[in-house]
Amino acid sequence: MTRPRILVVGAGFAGVECVRRLERRLAVDEADVTLVTPFAYQLYLPLLPQVASGVLTPQSIAVSLRRSRKYRTRILPGGAIGVDLKAKVCVVRTITDQLVNEPYDYIVLAPGSVTRTFDIPGLTDHAYGLKTLAEAAYIRDHVIAQLDLADASDDPAERASRLQFVVVGGGYAGTETAACLQRLTHAAVKRYPRIDPALIKWHLIDIAPKLMPELGDKLGRSAQEILRRRGIDISLGVSIAKAGPEEVTFTDGRVVPTRTLIWTAGVVASPLIATLGAETVRGRLAVNAEMTLPGSDGVFALGDAAAVPDEAKGGEGAVCPPTAQHAMRQGKHVADNVIAALRGGPMYPYAHRDLGLVVDLGGKDAVSKPLGVELRGVPAQAVARGYHWSALRTNVAKTRVMTNWVLNALAGDDFVRTGFQARKEAKLKDFEFTDAYLTPEQVRSRVEGAGRAD
Numbered sequence: 001m002t003r004p005r006i007l008v009v010g011a012g013f014a015g016v017e018c019v020r021r022l023e024r025r026l027a028v029d030e031a032d033v034t035l036v037t038p039f040a041y042q043l044y045l046p047l048l049p050q051v052a053s054g055v056l057t058p059q060s061i062a063v064s065l066r067r068s069r070k071y072r073t074r075i076l077p078g079g080a081i082g083v084d085l086k087a088k089v090c091v092v093r094t095i096t097d098q099l100v101n102e103p104y105d106y107i108v109l110a111p112g113s114v115t116r117t118f119d120i121p122g123l124t125d126h127a128y129g130l131k132t133l134a135e136a137a138y139i140r141d142h143v144i145a146q147l148d149l150a151d152a153s154d155d156p157a158e159r160a161s162r163l164q165f166v167v168v169g170g171g172y173a174g175t176e177t178a179a180c181l182q183r184l185t186h187a188a189v190k191r192y193p194r195i196d197p198a199l200i201k202w203h204l205i206d207i208a209p210k211l212m213p214e215l216g217d218k219l220g221r222s223a224q225e226i227l228r229r230r231g232i233d234i235s236l237g238v239s240i241a242k243a244g245p246e247e248v249t250f251t252d253g254r255v256v257p258t259r260t261l262i263w264t265a266g267v268v269a270s271p272l273i274a275t276l277g278a279e280t281v282r283g284r285l286a287v288n289a290e291m292t293l294p295g296s297d298g299v300f301a302l303g304d305a306a307a308v309p310d311e312a313k314g315g316e317g318a319v320c321p322p323t324a325q326h327a328m329r330q331g332k333h334v335a336d337n338v339i340a341a342l343r344g345g346p347m348y349p350y351a352h353r354d355l356g357l358v359v360d361l362g363g364k365d366a367v368s369k370p371l372g373v374e375l376r377g378v379p380a381q382a383v384a385r386g387y388h389w390s391a392l393r394t395n396v397a398k399t400r401v402m403t404n405w406v407l408n409a410l411a412g413d414d415f416v417r418t419g420f421q422a423r424k425e426a427k428l429k430d431f432e433f434t435d436a437y438l439t440p441e442q443v444r445s446r447v448e449g450a451g452r453a454d
Contacts, residue, residue: 004031004342007090007104008073009080009272011037011065012045013324014303015110016393017331018338019073025339033073034102036080036092040065043133046324047388047401049173051136053180053362054415055408058137060400063393076102080111081436082275082443085296089447093436101450106298106338109285110331111270113304113322114432115263122243127168127263129428130177138426139262141417143181144188146259148417150199151192161246161257163199168240169264170206172359175223177264178204179361182232187413202232203256206265207239214357219367222376226365239265263428267322269305271437281307281319289349291334300338302330311351324391325355358384 006022008015015035022033044061051058065075078094090107092100115129128142129135143165150162165185167178182202189197204211204227211220211234224234240261241249247257269283278293279286284307285293291308293299302308304322308330320326329352337347356370358380366381367374375383385405392398438446 003029004105005103006031006033006106006108006338006342007036007102008033008108008110009036009090010110010112010270010303010305011035011039011042012110012112012303013042013327014112014331014334015108016042016065017328018108018110018302018335021332021335022338023072025335026342028072031342034076034104035065035073036076036078036090036102037065038077038079038095040075040077042393044388044392044397045131046172048130048133048136049176049180050360050362051133052130052139052143052177053184054140054413055180055362056401056404058133060397060404061392062133063397067394067396076100079433079436080272082438082440082446083107083109083272084443084447085276085278085293085299087444087447088298089450091438091443091446099446101447104298106341107300108334108338109272109299109301109305110303110327111272111305113267113269114271114434115428116266116268117263117428118265120240120242123240123263124428126243126245127261127428129431130173130262130264131267132431135431137418139181140184141419143185143260144415144417147185147188147192147195147415151194157257159195159199162259163195164201164203164256164258165260165262166203166205166248166256166258167262167264168205169266170204170208170211170234170236171264171266172212172357174204174206174262174264175212175227176360176362177262178202178232179227179230179365181262182227182230183362184413184415186230188415191415203235203258204232205235205238205240205250207237207251209236211236212357212359215359215367215369216374219369219374219376223359223361223367226361226367267304271434273301273305275438275440275443277440284319289351290337290347291330291350292337292347298341300334302334303327308350311349312353320350320352321354323354326352328391358387360384360388 041062047061050056078092082091090102146162150159241251285301289309307319310318310320333350340347358368366384368380368383
């Protein structure tokens with residue numbers, strides 16, 4: 001008899017925790033486990049702003065999936081672009097652009113999320129995202145390049161557009177990105193004697209009335225005060241009306257000359273979910289508390305792409321937020337439920353009470369709310385970095401991150417462009433490949449065609 005085939009889609013927090021748990025708890029000959037991911041590493045997303053600002057090196061937050069000697073999961077290098085639930089086949093586009101039909105008995109859908117965009121003229125052509133390691137490294141090169149080019153230019157208009165930076169999104173990603181990159185440019189401009197520091201302006205805008213409302217009014221105001229004290233212009237209730245190569249128009253009518261528009265205005269579930277033809281909740285796959293898809297055998301979903309009921313809150317319709325702490329715990333829990341289904345045992349609902357929030361604003365600035373306790377300044381920074389450090393999965397990653405933090409604290413920032421920025425600029429639309437997915441009809445047609453060929 002062939003062993004049951006368990007297919008895990010996605011190597012984020014949820015997918016990797018699931019795979020690791022399966023490896024520890026399954027006997028060697030009990031099932032075959034395959035992980036679909038374009039990269040053989042787990043990316044620690046919350047620290048991307050620190051990579052963009054050069055505090056951390058890219059490899060320090062990219063945790064290799066092949067370091068463990070006990071690792072026996074087969075890695076399929078590519079991205080899932082469609083799933084046929086009836087035929088139990090997942091269509092995978094490999095990194096060489098080949099389409100592969102991957103059959104399964106149990107599938108764990110943890111494809112994560114992609115940057116949420118809107119139908120704003122010029123947005124995808126002129127904005128940068130911050131969702132991948134490549135984007136973080138690219139943005140760092142781009143920001144430093146603007147200082148280099150402004151320093152070399154004698155055109156006041158060009159200087160003005162190169163030295164203004166716009167970040168859209170007042171959530172954690174946008175706030176931390178603006179805070180960390182502003183610190184980088186503030187330190188770097190001292191090395192550019194031809195640039196007036198007063199010309200460097202950072203704008204943080206969000207359509208919401210408050211900055212990071214999950215923190216509460218007091219901590220949200222504290223974060224705003226820190227950023228405004230640094231000279232960051234914060235505009236709430238404002239978004240982008242249109243974007244161009246050298247200027248951005250806000251919805252309040254202001255036109256800001258800029259060559260740097262960073263878009264971090266939220267995320268949506270991976271387009272893979274739309275290929276299933278199943279019920280969704282605001283784009284996330286509707287699953288039950290056991291994280292299974294009702295009416296489909298052997299289908300589990302979790303993380304950013306699934307609307308997992310939040311049992312801890314108890315309110316009807318409440319779903320778990322798309323955070324790392326939920327994804328990591330869901331990954332372990334869904335692995336236990338997969339094993340239970342495999343062995344014919346009972347599955348259990350997922351429940352986790354939120355541990356709080358941490359926001360690292362760079363340097364000694366931070367605001368945190370662990371277990372409901374509001375912290376600011378150095379204590380908040382210690383909690384924020386302590387939480388991120390402890391959440392890193394390997395000792396190698398922990399050592400690299402701690403070494404980077406210590407080196408940055410002692411030696412300060414460096415301003416070297418690493419060469420990621422090619423002559424042809426790459427914008428938001430070029431990194432996440434959201435146009436690569438199939439429609440449900442295309443998935444069925446491909447799977448049925450392969451079946452007839454067999």
